[in-house]
Amino acid sequence: MHAPASHSSVVVNGQPFVLPQSTLASATLLHVLRNDLALNGPKYGCGLGQCGACTVLVDGIAARACVIPAQGVAGREVTTLEGLPRRCSRTAGLHPVQQAFVDEQAAQCGYCLNGMVMMAVALLERNPDPDEAAVRRELSGNLCRCGTHVEIMRAVLRAAVLMREAQA
Ligand code: FES
Ligand code: FES
Known part of the structure; x- marks a missing residue:
């Protein structure tokens, strides 16, 4: 997508978005x-990079979106919670x-x-x-x-099984 000089594009969940340079x-x-x-999907929690509520993937690596300047993801692939289904085809x-x-009902407030x-x-993509x-x-x-840690642990271990089955 061609962006005007005062705009730049960022790719999120496989889709290019053109935004004003001033915003980025x-x-x-x-x-x-x-x-x-x-x-x-990404939530604002602490705003200081300390709680993880805002986590996204940047080129497949988990990153805290509340402390990353938007300009820093130019040319990179950002995935949010909303983009996960297309990540496992x-x-x-x-x-x-x-x-x-x-399946594990691993949530209280969510x-x-x-x-x-x-x-x-x-x-799980790494290991x-x-x-x-x-x-x-x-x-x-x-x-x-x-304090949902027990259910969250169970969910991640179950997810590993589901992902391996999906790849089989
Ligand atoms: S909102 Fe807490 S780490 Fe980003
Ligand atoms: S903060 Fe984890 S379920 Fe409420």
């Missing part, structure tokens, strides 16, 4: 996703990680779930068969104030 230069990635692109509907969270799910996707300790390590920087 002054806003965080989280602000642009939620306020300009209406992608509300062998399943219809929900991504296996999303399905596992539903505010942390975006971050938990995105971290789990990043982990399809993690043990419990590896899952704990990966999620240790993501806060859940409701």
Whole structure:
């Protein structure tokens, strides 16, 4: 997509979006996703890079969108929660990680779930068969104030099985 000189494009969930350069230069990635692109999967929690609620994938790596300047993702592939289903082409509907969270009812208020799910996707794409300790390590920087940790752990381990089945 050709963008006018005062605009730049960012690719989110496989789709190019053209935004004013002034917006990209002054806003965080989280602000642009939620306020300009209406992608509300990533949540605003601490705004300081400390809780994980805003996690997205940038070129497949988990990243905290609240502390990334929007301009910093130019030329990179951003995936949000909304883009997960297209990341696992062998399943219809929900991504296996999303399905596992539903199956295990791994939510209370749900505010942390975006971050938990995105971290789990990043982990399972790197390591399809993690043990419990590896899952704990990966999620240790993501806060859940409701104490849903047991169910979340179960969901990620179940997601690993579903993802392996989807690849088989
Ligand atoms: S809102 Fe980004 S880490 Fe807390
Ligand atoms: S389910 Fe409420 S913060 Fe995790």
